[in-house]
Amino acid sequence: MAFTYEEKEEFDKRDRVLKRLIQLTPQSGDDWTKKGFTYELLKKQDKALYCYKQAVKLEPANPQYWRNAGDIYYKKKDYEHALKYYKKMVKLDSEHGPSWNCLGLCYHDIEDYDNACKCYKRAVNLDSTDAVAWYNLGVVFEEKGRDEEADRSFKKTLEIGTTSTSILLDIGYFYYQKENFTKAVKCLKKVVELEPDNFNAWKYMARVFADEKKHDLAIECLEKALKIDPYYAPSWNNLGIEYSEIGDNEKAIECYKESIQLNPDKAITWNNLRIAYYAVEDYEKAEMCYKKAVELDPERSVNAKKKREYNDDKSYFI
16 A cells, blocks of 8 residues: 555655554564655655664664665765764675765765775775766765876776766766866767756857867857756857857857846956957947956956956856
């Protein structure tokens, strides 16, 4: 009956059924676990935690019960207690890779990278096909500045395969930062295959193409991003830069104006607009934009030898 109610998402009814079930079989850790799961679905974490701890008391040799309670503490960012329960979990079942991955995540969140690394390594040694554990290991290596090892771990993640767009985005951005544009684009294209409306993937891909001087492709990506979120001012600025790069300053001016309308307090965008107006020989408007840029960021004007040199490099930001 409980599973029927779960399928219908009638969680309150399922909870009442489980209360009666627990009264009938008070020594069952499984019943306490089902009740705790119901409370989780109802977003009642404290009650869920109480149930999971009851399951632990009744059957302390069951590692999954320790995992359930540890997960609640982890969600509550109570890492001290989460570590306590996760450590007990791996002690009870030291050959279960995902358990080591959980413990690694907890260490990772408190920035204990050495212990996190040990846990992730144990996880992939136990299950070399765990793409998530390989990814987590790569993130730790990246944060420790061990880029070659991070690269190898991310490569394993991609070889095994993942449909997690957040993981693919993160790996893609890693490769972008390392100027491995081919791998970056491969990851980001996989994201948009899985989620065609993923704004960040189109935005990041535009940045890669911009750095490769493939301005037409950057424009295509930015236009797709802005169809998804037309209220993101930086992408309008970036699109203006790309149009400027191909010599279409009139379109660039339109884009900078859109960006300014959404966020009028960015000196960078005002300066980009100044450059575009100067390119079409509208010096009066260029001067007006310069004054606005200096007003917003006066420190930059101190180093300018003459007005038109104020931040002449069009600034690309994400």
